[in-house]
Amino acid sequence: MGIELDVKSFDDALKILSKNYKIFAPVRLKGKGAFSDTDLVTYGEISSYKDIELNEKSRYSPKEVIYPITQTLFYFTEDEYKEPEIDDKGIIVFLRPCDANSYLKLDNIFLKNGPYEDNYYKRLRDKVKFFIIECTKGFSTCFCVSTGSNKFLDYDVFVRFDNDKITCDVKNDEFSYAFSGKEVEFIPEFIEKNEIEVKLPDIDKISQNLEYVFNHELWDEYTKRCIACGRCTVSCPTCSCFSMQDIFYKDNPKCGERRRVWASCMVDGFTDVAGGHSYRQKYGERMRFKVMHKIYDYKKRFGTTMCVGCGRCDDVCPEYISFIKIVSKVTDAVDRGESK
Amino acid sequence: MILDIDTKLLKKNAYRVTKQRGITALRIRVPGGDLNIKYLDIIKEIAEKYGNGTVHITTRQGFEIPGISMEKIDEINELISPIIRGLKDEGVQIEDEEGGYPAAGTRNVSACIGNRVCPFANYDTTVLALKIEKLIYPNDYHVKIAVTGCPNDCIKAHMQDIGIIGQVEPIYDPSRCIGCQACVKNCKRRVTGALTFENFKVVRDPNRCIGCGECILKCPTSAWTRDEKYYRIVIMGRTGKKNPRLAQTFIEWADEESVLKIIKNMYDFIDKYIDKTLDKEHVGYIVDREGFKKFKEEVLKDVKLPKKAKVANHIDYTGYRYERNTIYD
Numbered sequence: 001m002g003i004e005l006d007v008k009s010f011d012d013a014l015k016i017l018s019k020n021y022k023i024f025a026p027v028r029l030k031g032k033g034a035f036s037d038t039d040l041v042t043y044g045e046i047s048s049y050k051d052i053e054l055n056e057k058s059r060y061s062p063k064e065v066i067y068p069i070t071q072t073l074f075y076f077t078e079d080e081y082k083e084p085e086i087d088d089k090g091i092i093v094f095l096r097p098c099d100a101n102s103y104l105k106l107d108n109i110f111l112k113n114g115p116y117e118d119n120y121y122k123r124l125r126d127k128v129k130f131f132i133i134e135c136t137k138g139f140s141t142c143f144c145v146s147t148g149s150n151k152f153l154d155y156d157v158f159v160r161f162d163n164d165k166i167t168c169d170v171k172n173d174e175f176s177y178a179f180s181g182k183e184v185e186f187i188p189e190f191i192e193k194n195e196i197e198v199k200l201p202d203i204d205k206i207s208q209n210l211e212y213v214f215n216h217e218l219w220d221e222y223t224k225r226c227i228a229c230g231r232c233t234v235s236c237p238t239c240s241c242f243s244m245q246d247i248f249y250k251d252n253p254k255c256g257e258r259r260r261v262w263a264s265c266m267v268d269g270f271t272d273v274a275g276g277h278s279y280r281q282k283y284g285e286r287m288r289f290k291v292m293h294k295i296y297d298y299k300k301r302f303g304t305t306m307c308v309g310c311g312r313c314d315d316v317c318p319e320y321i322s323f324i325k326i327v328s329k330v331t332d333a334v335d336r337g338e339s340k
Numbered sequence: 341m342i343l344d345i346d347t348k349l350l351k352k353n354a355y356r357v358t359k360q361r362g363i364t365a366l367r368i369r370v371p372g373g374d375l376n377i378k379y380l381d382i383i384k385e386i387a388e389k390y391g392n393g394t395v396h397i398t399t400r401q402g403f404e405i406p407g408i409s410m411e412k413i414d415e416i417n418e419l420i421s422p423i424i425r426g427l428k429d430e431g432v433q434i435e436d437e438e439g440g441y442p443a444a445g446t447r448n449v450s451a452c453i454g455n456r457v458c459p460f461a462n463y464d465t466t467v468l469a470l471k472i473e474k475l476i477y478p479n480d481y482h483v484k485i486a487v488t489g490c491p492n493d494c495i496k497a498h499m500q501d502i503g504i505i506g507q508v509e510p511i512y513d514p515s516r517c518i519g520c521q522a523c524v525k526n527c528k529r530r531v532t533g534a535l536t537f538e539n540f541k542v543v544r545d546p547n548r549c550i551g552c553g554e555c556i557l558k559c560p561t562s563a564w565t566r567d568e569k570y571y572r573i574v575i576m577g578r579t580g581k582k583n584p585r586l587a588q589t590f591i592e593w594a595d596e597e598s599v600l601k602i603i604k605n606m607y608d609f610i611d612k613y614i615d616k617t618l619d620k621e622h623v624g625y626i627v628d629r630e631g632f633k634k635f636k637e638e639v640l641k642d643v644k645l646p647k648k649a650k651v652a653n654h655i656d657y658t659g660y661r662y663e664r665n666t667i668y669d
Binding site: 029031032033034035036037040042059060068069070229230231234243245247248250259261262263264267268269 | 455459461462463464489506508514515516517518519520522539540553556557558559560561562563565566569
């Protein structure tokens with residue numbers, strides 16, 4: 001069963017929810033696009049239906065909500081340190097199934113990748129309630145069906161936005177109090193076919209042909225084409241690498257803070273080590289590292305493909321490099337290589 | 341055949357006296373270099389029927405149709421009436437649609453392609469060019485104005501009496517910065533080196549920043565975003581036989597309203613100080629004679645510049661003169 005709402009009662013619901021929750025959704029920031037007179041669609045806090053941007057894919061993913069770009073881990077003075085407080089409120093995120101699945105991929109990295117859970121991640125992640133935006137058409141670069149991220153059933157509320165008619169399936173009883181409207185038959189739908197279908201490589205075949213894939217000439221092209229700007233990784237909902245920065249305040253260098261800040265395997269400096277060495281200086285090698293992590297290494301470790309098929313990396317590349325195309329090339333190479 | 345033609349009127353009508361007796365050429369204005377494609381048919385028809393079958397693209401982004409007999413001017417003026425009406429519909433003050441162009445002194449306002457196409461452009465140059473056209477045309481004073489989207493200055497605003505260069509104030513959100521330094525490296529390499537890296541974040545020196553917006557374009561995380569649109573006004577650049585020179589910055593971080601008002605005021609300045617004994621006098625030479633201070637005072641009358649605006653207190657032109665007896669052995 002679902003509850004049908006008009007815009008006003010939906011806004012009322014948001015208002016009620018906002019007492020205990022910060023509510024995030026894709027929003028359109030007027031004039032904030034990189035090019036003049038263009039907008040930026042990204043995740044931001046909302047307070048009403050009209051704030052939500054449903055017609056365009058967000059450039060950045062909702063991972064920023066639980067994994068901020070810059071996060072102060074603690075402040076230090078000469079002899080003590082203190083972790084910053086976080087907001088008491090819970091977090092509601094309106095997001096599509098692919099992006100909801102990306103949270104589960106991040107969970108593997110931050111919570112299940114070794115003996116310790118990452119507390120800074122966990123304390124935000126635990127607050128999250130999933131309000132799934134029904135997505136049955138997707139966008140032109142989406143391939144979530146190919147990566148198996150087109151469905152997300154473990155939601156709190158599922159929402160169908162049909163112009164000004166909003167239908168919700170409130171699965172989590174905790175939220176029933178906020179939604180009042182007509183009860184209607186409602187079966188949430190998920191996208192079953194994208195415009196693009198991508199064949200992912202068989203990871204066992206890769207494992208058997210690692211050297212072959214590693215040294216394959218297909219990567220060379222990207223040494224020439226890629227500019228190592230990192231846009232693909234910062235827009236990716238599952239990229240999770242960070243570096244640590246210790247800041248000593250200028251006025252008094254005995255005080256400061258430790259931050260963690262997103263890093264990108266595509267950008268210079270990512271592999272810098274003591275002694276001034278660095279690895280993967282060729283951009284094609286960086287591309288290989290990134291792509292293989294998304295479709296091979298991660299899957300080998302956690303049993304699921306890291307990439308959720310949102311297609312943002314294809315959307316944002318200023319050099320028109322297509323991740324989708326690279327994945328297809330790898331699959332082809334592996335299939336052909338194996339038959340040799 | 342008797343040819344009795346008032347060449348002054350002919351020139352004012354956007355035709356020219358050519359090297360071939362009795363033969364003229366017509367200049368079609370294309371404000372901002374942006375023309376509805378339907379007008380090309382008219383240009384084609386004139387070039388084929390009245391001209392020599394060619395069209396010249398002028399340095400100011402207009403079309404010049406050569407090889408026209410002076411006798412046909414009235415007929416051609418009638419043919420171009422849809423083009424004139426087009427200008428009129430856009431708001432340019434033209435009374436007689438059938439009489440051809442009412443003035444040619446104030447030249448076509450040219451513009452780079454601007455932000456309708458170019459990623460670097462900080463504003464819609466086509467729109468601003470048209471706004472300026474509406475403000476100053478028709479006018480007999482010989483004035484050259486061009487607008488360009490960013491300090492790359494592809495339209496060569498530095499060669500104009502007034503050049504308008506788009507600026508943007510970049511806004512930095514340090515919390516979104518991943519310290520990749522794409523902006524810092526690029527600013528140093530390609531712009532003015534206004535950005536430095538300190539405590540893993542970027543510091544912008546507003547005295548070095550020229551508002552080109554490259555940092556915004558380079559940023560992978562939108563840590564740099566756009567704020568208000570601004571304009572740099574460069575003035576009194578010129579080519580010419582006497583003293584060629586690049587225009588110099590008069591005002592930085594001006595808003596659109598001020599830009600338009602300053603241009604309007606410049607016409608009053610010309611009107612007041614032009615040497616009326618001459619056939620024509622370029623505004624740059626008037627400023628040379630009367631002095632920058634006087635010019636500044638006149639054109640800034642009733643102009644409310646934004647707080648951020650910076651106005652030059654003097655200008656050193658770096659142009660040159662052809663003083664051969666002193667520069668050659």
